Amino acid sequence: MRVAIIENTRYSDPGQVGVALAEAGAQVEVIRAYAGEALPGSPDTHDALVVFGGEQNARDDDKHPYLPQLAALMRAYGEADKAVLGICLGSQLLARGFGGDNLIGAAPEFGWQTIEPTAAGLADPVLVAAGARPFLSFQWHDDTFSLPPDAVHLAGNQSARHQAFRVGRAAYGMQFHFEAHRGVVETWNALFPDLVERKQPGWLARHPEYAATQGAQADAAGLAIARAWVALI
Structure with missing residues (x-):
């Protein structure tokens, strides 16, 4: 099983997705696209494609000229019936690749938040693995997207109607950071304390309480989702 992971920032951490991939052998x-490393030329080189988040938005082509190619590559993998996973920025790029609109700054959200599966999400082999309706997952984003044509809407919440979708058999876009277990969140707190406080003043002081309750629930749901997606490869 060969999997390409595309990083859009130097601060990427595969988290729960990395755990599930390691379990599956x-x-x-890892391709550091943000640093200029070449993207795969076609879907033939790998069995699956994972695209993580980053500080940029999905239309920031002037500063990150590889983004159109990455969006097209995600579509190519999906159309080849290979498993695709886009998280946060990755979900926005997947939406772009399949013809959705990117809505910049339209849905700011931060912290462990509720994700509500749709009826289709409750029947989906990946989303149903979360176990609860609703479930919790970590969020850190400002942008959102419209659903691409023919996409299946899998989840939403009050901040962003489109939190998860699927195109075809196994091309998944998930706005929420289900990969970010509590260790990843602690690292982000340490790296970006000023940004965190701007996003939600006082959150750092309350973080230990949130991590013990909301974080524990989100970790269980996130690992289950990661394992379910890896099973589709």
């Missing part, structure tokens, strides 16, 4: 190639 996947051969992982």
Whole structure:
């Protein structure tokens, strides 16, 4: 099982997705697209594609000229019936690749938040693995997207109607950071304390309480989702 992971920032951490891929014995190639490393030329080189988040928005082509190519590559993997996973920025790029609109600054959200599966989400082999309706997951974003044509709407919440979708068999876009277990969140707190406080004043002081309750629930749901997606590869 060969899996390409595309990083859009130097601060990427595969988190729960990395755990699930390791359990499955996947051969992982990490490509630092933000640093100029070349993207795969076609879907033939890997069995699955993972695209993580980043500080940029999905239309920031002037500063990050590889973004159109990455969006097209995600579509190519999906159309080849290979498993695709886009998280946060990755979900926005997947939406772009399949013809959705990117809505910049339209849905700011931060912290462990509720995700509500749709009826289709409750029947989906990946989303149903979360176990609860609703479930909790970590959020850190400002942008959102419209659903691409023919996409299946899998989840939403009050901040962003489109939190998860699927195109075809196994191309998934998830706005929420289900990969971010509590260790990843602690690292982000340490790296970006000023940004965190601007997003939600006082959150750092309350973080230990949130981590013990909301974080524990989100960790369980996130690992279950990651394992379910890896099973589709």
